[in-house]
Amino acid sequence: MSQRRVVITGLGIISAVGQNVAAFQDSMRAGRHGIAALEGVDRTQLRFQNGAEVRGFDARAHFADKQLELLDRFAQFALVAAREAVADARIEWSDELRERTGIVTGSCLGGKISEDEAFAAFHRREGVRVHPLSIPRAMTNAAASHISMEFGITGPAYTISTACASSGHAIGQALLMVRSGLTDLAITGGSEAPFTLGHLKKWEPLRVVAPDTCRPFSKDRRGMILGEGGAMLVIEPLESARARGAHIHAELVGFGMSSDAHHITQPSAAGAARAMRVALRDADVRPEQVGYVNAHGTATQVNDPMETEAIREAFGRHADKLAVSSTKSMHGHALGAAGAIEAVASILALEEGVLPPTANFLEPDPRCDLDCIPNEARRAEVEYALSNSFAFGGLNAVLVFRRGEN
Amino acid sequence: MSDTIGERVIEVVARYQKVSPEEISLKTTFDELGMTSLDALGLIAELEEEFGTDIPNEDAFRIRDVEQAAETMRRLVSASYAGEGEATGQVG
Numbered sequence: 470m471s472q473r474r475v476v477i478t479g480l481g482i483i484s485a486v487g488q489n490v491a492a493f494q495d496s497m498r499a500g501r502h503g504i505a506a507l508e509g510v511d512r513t514q515l516r517f518q519n520g521a522e523v524r525g526f527d528a529r530a531h532f533a534d535k536q537l538e539l540l541d542r543f544a545q546f547a548l549v550a551a552r553e554a555v556a557d558a559r560i561e562w563s564d565e566l567r568e569r570t571g572i573v574t575g576s577c578l579g580g581k582i583s584e585d586e587a588f589a590a591f592h593r594r595e596g597v598r599v600h601p602l603s604i605p606r607a608m609t610n611a612a613a614s615h616i617s618m619e620f621g622i623t624g625p626a627y628t629i630s631t632a633c634a635s636s637g638h639a640i641g642q643a644l645l646m647v648r649s650g651l652t653d654l655a656i657t658g659g660s661e662a663p664f665t666l667g668h669l670k671k672w673e674p675l676r677v678v679a680p681d682t683c684r685p686f687s688k689d690r691r692g693m694i695l696g697e698g699g700a701m702l703v704i705e706p707l708e709s710a711r712a713r714g715a716h717i718h719a720e721l722v723g724f725g726m727s728s729d730a731h732h733i734t735q736p737s738a739a740g741a742a743r744a745m746r747v748a749l750r751d752a753d754v755r756p757e758q759v760g761y762v763n764a765h766g767t768a769t770q771v772n773d774p775m776e777t778e779a780i781r782e783a784f785g786r787h788a789d790k791l792a793v794s795s796t797k798s799m800h801g802h803a804l805g806a807a808g809a810i811e812a813v814a815s816i817l818a819l820e821e822g823v824l825p826p827t828a829n830f831l832e833p834d835p836r837c838d839l840d841c842i843p844n845e846a847r848r849a850e851v852e853y854a855l856s857n858s859f860a861f862g863g864l865n866a867v868l869v870f871r872r873g874e875n
Numbered sequence: 876m877s878d879t880i881g882e883r884v885i886e887v888v889a890r891y892q893k894v895s896p897e898e899i900s901l902k903t904t905f906d907e908l909g910m911t912s913l914d915a916l917g918l919i920a921e922l923e924e925e926f927g928t929d930i931p932n933e934d935a936f937r938i939r940d941v942e943q944a945a946e947t948m949r950r951l952v953s954a955s956y957a958g959e960g961e962a963t964g965q966v967g
Contacts, residue, residue, distance in 0.1 A: 674920045
């Protein structure tokens with residue numbers, strides 16, 4: 470069976486640097502970060518103090534009270550992003566299309582805030598009842614289920630949880646479904662809401678969260694900054710997008726996966742490079758055709774030199790001509806939502822011809838000697854872009870995007 | 876003066892690595908004990924628990940043998956005693 474070309478016709482996002490696509494794009498252009506002292510948790514009980522929160526988010530402006538009872542913050546972010554993406558794609562729903570539409574969401578944590586609240590209440594007062602909706606709020610597939618109910622979508626829907634690569638893997642699975650003809654449309658992306666004390670305490674002994682800010686590829690980087698949010702794409706075959714006159718943001722041309730088989734937290738350059746090579750081969754793209762890589766770029770001591778080495782291994786001499794940035798420096802590391810947020814950043818970069826910078830950059834690190842677009846966005850017409858997601862546990866997902874033909 | 880902190884550190888390492896304290900001295904490195912970087916993070920958390928003090932990242936990342944662990948704990952424990960002596964009316 471011949472494979473169909475797949476394009477992105479809808480974008481939606483909510484993040485620390487913009488609660489819709491226009492605001493997010495404005496932040497990417499300006500190199501503006503959303504990192505500040507955490508407001509949503511009791512910081513006196515935490516060693517690290519800063520995060521990239523979605524500030525001023527008023528859930529009641531988006532959801533009725535009765536619906537909100539069922540929605541953990543991570544599911545709220547998924548729905549807000551899905552609504553924007555579906556509206557942007559101007560989908561005209563029919564029963565047949567609803568059956569032929571798939572949903573694949575990514576989340577590392579699921580409804581951790583709801584779970585933490587339930588556990589805390591129980592352990593403080595032994596024997597107390599927990600909130601009756603704790604299970605449906607906390608389940609990791611809740612976001613996919615609520616999206617299906619919101620739009621009456623009755624095709625295949627599921628959730629992928631591969632830590633920090635969750636939504637990279639999710640978007641890749643959706644691509645495979647639409648490309649093969651299993652579905653004619655897909656809503657795909659991810660969401661995460663990690664800011665709850667019980668969860669944040671677990672990051673402390675790992676010592677990978679920065680006490681100050683996120684400075685990927687910079688010599689003085691001190692670790693990652695956690696972020697929250699959600700992002701969704703609407704994808705469909707090129708033919709149907711053209712037939713209905715839809716605006717095409719970009720084409721989703723390739724997907725590569727690999728596993729390191731190495732270590733539960735330490736990444737391996739070989740595994741990351743393999744995922745990039747597989748993605749380029751899947752896209753049928755030569756390294757020289759790629760102009761931009763949205764890096765995993767966590768700003769830990771270990772990731773950034775590893776990723777530099779992996780990019781050199783995958784791109785060879787072309788690595789010195791590549792522009793590579795980590796937008797985590799602005800929206801933080803949104804774990805299972807990171808791949809989707811960074812996919813949106815990559816698509817907007819291709820569409821507008823403006824590459825987002827690595828913010829908070831101070832000084833080059835000889836071990837991270839790539840052009841990482843320090844601090845200021847750059848105008849550049851690029852045909853192909855990669856988005857890297859590398860998970861704890863060595864599970865890697867790489868997406869390849871091509872500038873859209875409108 | 877006997878090195879009680881060094882002895883306590885050796886006991887924590889032995890308990891954590893499930894070996895006899897006699898097999899460990901201040902000169903023993905984490906590599907010799909077959910410890911990965913993740914094992915080291917776990918041990919550092921155990922040391923924090925044992926001594927009731929936080930070990931900053933800057934110190935934690937330097938510790939690669941028992942002597943460095945003991946040296947760090949001696950310094951942090953004496954600093955926290957000194958802190959207790961002068962901290963009156965100061966919170967946070």
